[in-house]
Amino acid sequence: MTVDEREPRQPIGRFRFMDQQRVNLDGFAVEDASLGLIAFDSPADPQPSLSIVDGRVVEMDFRAAAQFDIIDTFISVHGLDLGVAAEAMAIDNLAFARMIVDLGTSRAEVVRLAAGMTPAKLAQVLALLRPAELVIAMTKCRARRTPSNQAHVTNRSDDPLLLAADAATAAAFGFREIETTVPVLGDAPSNAIAVSIGAAVASRGILVQCSVEEALELEMGMRGLVSYAETVSLYGTEQIFIDGDDTPWSKAFLTSAYASRGIKMRVTSGGGAEALMGSAEGRSMFYLEARCVALARAIGSQGVQNGGIDSASVAGAVPGGVRSLMAENLMVMLRNLEACTGNDALMSESDVRRTSRTHPIFIGGSDFICSGFGSIQRYDNMFGPSQWNAEDIDDFLAMQRDWGVDGGLRTAAEPHVAALRQRAVEAVRDVYRILGLGDFTEAWMAQAVDAAGSKDVPDADLMTPLTASRLIRDTNVTMLDVVLALDEAGYEIEAERLLDMLHARVHGDYLQTAAIFTEDMEVLSLVTDPNDYAGPGTGYVPTPQRQAEIDAIRQERSVEDLRVEQGSYRSAALTAVGPATAGHDPRDVVIGLSPAAGRAIWRTLSGLTVTQALDELLAGLEEEGCVGRIVRVNDTIDLGLIGLTAARMAGSGIGIGLQAKGTALIHRRDLTPLANLELYSVAPSLTRASYRQMGINAGRHAKGATPEPERNPYSDEAIEARYHTTVVSLVAIERQWCGPTARPELMSLEGVAP
Amino acid sequence: MTLAKSGRPVSEVTLDALRAGDVDIEDVRIHPQTLEIQAQIAEEHGNPQLAANFRRAAELALLPDSLVMGIYEALRPRRSTREDFEAVAADLEARGAVLNAALVREAAGIYLERGLLR
Structure with a gap:
């Protein structure tokens, strides 16, 4: 038989199992430089060079000026600091890579030199940095000292009420920029207004953008309907740039157009875009991105x-691709620009991979950790699911707390968010009514306040945002009209907040690099809040107030919280009736309880009460013809000793130890404390049936039989993560009731004779 | 004290003024002089390109929205002939927008070389 005729063999179980894991839904590409499927150092990437004659660049990266494409041309004319170029280009790549990481070399010096470096030069330098070096470099080289984060707020229906409620929610969780977009282009102005109102309900100084086609986005900016712009795309090859219907000159003009109206703006690029669009010219993703970043600086963004960004998964598919994504962000920082560091479009089906992709940036800190954290659910994200979504807000908050790191988010209490959502929904309803943009039913409003996503708002009318948007454009509604309508409806605070954002355009301070507003409308930017990291003890440190926001997530519990929770299960069913004595009846089995049982702890970790567990133990003993006696052991919290003490008091010599938290064992009087007959250690998973079986087994031991031990319930869940903090608190409570000389007490259980 | 494009101090652009019907969109537009100040700050902070952008913006701050949007459209690929560009540049110059006029002329030259004219 030849190989070909053999039955195809099924992979072994281990590989069938591995194949089913979510990471294997991701695509992984063999590196292919000809298609641009290569992260760094494609054979077609040029070597760095720069020749200047009479103050003009005549050759850049081994291409003569006559052969320049539009990107080379714009960079060579506008983008390089020719005064420093000779010095910068002469520096050895490795030497400059080390300067970037060296904490004795200032950010200002690194930035000064990078300004004279060509795209190929910076691409080669940054390819030398290893991951840990990228983290240090990012910590040092980002523009703004204080990190921040940006949210996506969108939904499938462009529902203005839900947009406002979700914008308020995003602001409550700490996001300082909110980006919305539309599934239906015509809805854009309505979305911009709804998100602006919602954000203003929750906080001062939230920057809002609505990502749409370049010209419409500019128009909305001019009417004051948005306060920044980001969807100004740059590409690394001429063909793709023109396919995007722009040139470096049109983008430079657009950049100035925004500034001319006092509107903050940044551009968008990202490795892999050119490969995705089939025109990478055989260059590496990182080199093409180096051109984009140089161009961003050149046009004055x-x-x-x-x-x-949208092509993150293309980069993620090739070796080193995720590292190149972070290196792209660092390159922006070296060009002395604000870095909005991706972590935007979801790049993996695997929670592990997507966390791994974000984590170095999260701990290094950037101007905006995510250039779009999906603050809404994945299905409502009209950019497509993000790397981080509403599903992950609590994860992100826990990560901040774990590392003591400021990722820009803060916890928010449910009653606070509920009130904000209600107010945001009512404010939009009132503004739309006053401006004649539309009406909303009470049912729709109630659904929007409560909704976790647009699927929870079946009453949303899809025509409302479209009609509203047409009216906004036709009647030339500006943000001043929105401010006035808010005021008329009684939302003076929100009116003032949106007027503040219009004032900010007149002041122009937030046009500077990496600007955000604090909740006091203070501008934090490269100018007012420059990053001064120079090693341990320097750079950004959260204020005590901010640290408290990071640390105090809503899920944390103190011993006192646990005590109060236990108190709600307080019961008089279990009471002490007097000193306990040794029994002599061979059917006598003693159940030893821990000191806090019936005093401060009434409920076990499984949710059963202590008395329910006791009921089952007693019933199991009875099934075997034994009689259980309940004794509280007061001089130890150790379960082995409790069980042994019980066994020594039992006429049968068999005791059961039961901690109030539910852990239990069977003991015999002649064993050492740590030896025992059966241990039921996984208290959170124990059921009535487990305790019944334990009673039965204890009874069989009392009769001298050898019962089959009960198996501990199996679980693949992180039982310890879930309960260990509670256990620490419960043990602390046990210890408070434990006295070294306290005698055992006989207990009575309601309905059972002592 | 920051003045809006209208010449009015921004501190006077209050909610009360708005209620009184006494605020115009020009009162929340940035003044070219403010952009010049921001340009100087950008220069002092190591970004001459950002400064150049603010200086082009200072010129555009005085132009109406429709004109600014029209020039952006004209600069997109294959929208304009050489003559169109020359007319735009001349108009910008006449309005004192010399930096923007230079940008448009520069684009016209490159677009000719790269086949991006209409």
């Missing part, structure tokens, strides 16, 4: 959103 204050910042860049990059790190793959």
Whole structure:
């Protein structure tokens, strides 16, 4: 038989099992430089070079000026600091890579030199940095000292009420920029207004953008309907740039147009975009991105959103691709620009991979950790699911707390968010009514306040945002009209907040690099809050107030919280009736309880009460013809000793130890404390049936039989993560009731004779 | 004290003024002089390109929205002939927008070389 005729063999179980894991839904590509499927150092990437004659660049990265494409041309004319170029290009790549990481070399010096470096030069330098070095470099080189984060707020229906409620929610969780977009282009102005109102309900100084086609986005900015822009895309090859219906000159003009209206703006690029669109010219993703970043600086943009963005999964598919995404962000920082560091479009089906992709940036800190944390559910994200979504807000908050790191988010209490959502929904209803943009039913409003996503708002009318948007454009509604309508409806605070955002355009301070507003409308930027990291003890440190926000997540519990919770299960069913004495009846089995049982702890970790567990133990003993006696052991909290003490008091010599938290064992009087007959250690998983079986087994031991031990319930869950903090608190409570000389007490259980 | 494009101090652009019907959109537009100040700050902070952007913006701050949007459209690929560009540049110059006029002329030259004219 030849190989070909053999039955195809099924992979072994281990590989069938591995194949089913979510990471294997991801695509992984063999590196292919000809298609641009290569992260760094494609054979077609040029070597760095720069020749300047009479103050003009005549050759850049081994291409003569006559062969320049539009990107080379714009960079060579506008993008390089020719005064420092000779010095910068002469520095050895490795030497400059070390300067970037060296904490004795200032950010200002690194930035000064990078300004004279060509795209190929910076691409080669940054390819030398290893992951841990990228983290240090990012910590040192980002523009703003204080990190921040940006949210996506969108939904499938462009529902203005839900947008407002979700914008308020995003602001409550700490996001300082909110980006919305539309599934239906015509809805854009309505979305911009709804999100602006919602954000203003929750906080001062939230920047809002509505990502749509370049010209419409500019128009909305001019009417004051948005306070920043980001969807100004740059590409690394001429063909793709033109396919995007722009040139570096049109983008430069657009950049100035935004500034001319006092509107913050950044551009968007990202490795893998050119490969995805089939025109990478055989260059590596990182080199093409180096061109984009140099161009961003050249056109005068204050910042860049990059790190793959929509093509992050293309970069993620090739070796080193995730590292290149972070290196892209660092390159933006070296060009002295605001870095909005991707972590935007979901790049993996695997929770592990997506966390791994974000984590170094999260701990290094950037101007905006995510250039779009999906603050809404995945299905409502009209950019497509994000790397982080509403599903993950609590994870992100826990990560901040774990590492003591400021990722820009804060916890928010449910009653606070509920009130904000109610107010946001009512404010939008009132503004739309006053401006004649639309009406909303009470049912729709109630659904929007409560909704976790647009699927929870079946009453949303899809025509409302479309009609509202047409009216906004036709009647030339500006943000001043929105401010006035808010005021008329009694939302003076929100009116003032949106007027503040219009004032900010007049002041122009937030046009500077990496600007955000604090809740006091203070501008934090490269100018007012420069990053001064120079090693341990320097750079950004959260204020005590901010640290408290990071630490105090809503899920944390104190011993006192546990005590109060236990108190709610307080019962008089279990009471002490007097000193306990040794029994002599061979059917006598003693159940030893821990000191806090019936005093401060009434409920076990499984949710059963202590008395329910006792009922089952007693019933099991009875089934075997034994009689259980309940004794509280007061001089130890150790379960082995409790069980042994009980066994020594039992006429049968068999005792059961039961901690109030539910852990239990069977003991015999002649064993050492740590030896025992059966241990039921996984208290959270124990059921009535487990305790019944334990009573039966104890009875069989009392009769001299050898019962089959009960198996501990199996679970693949992180039982310890779930209960260990509670256990620490419960043990602390046990210890408070334990006295070294306290005698055992006989207990009575309601309905059972002592 | 920051002045809006209208010449009015921004501190006077209050909710009360708005209620009185006494605020115009020009009162919440940035003044070219403010952009010049921001340009100087950007220069002092190591970003001459951002400064150049603010200086182009200072010129555009005085132009109406429709004109600004029209020029952006004209600069997109294959929208304009050389003559169109020359007319735009001349108009910008006449309005004192010399930096933007230079940008448009520069684009016209490159677009000719790269086949991006209409």
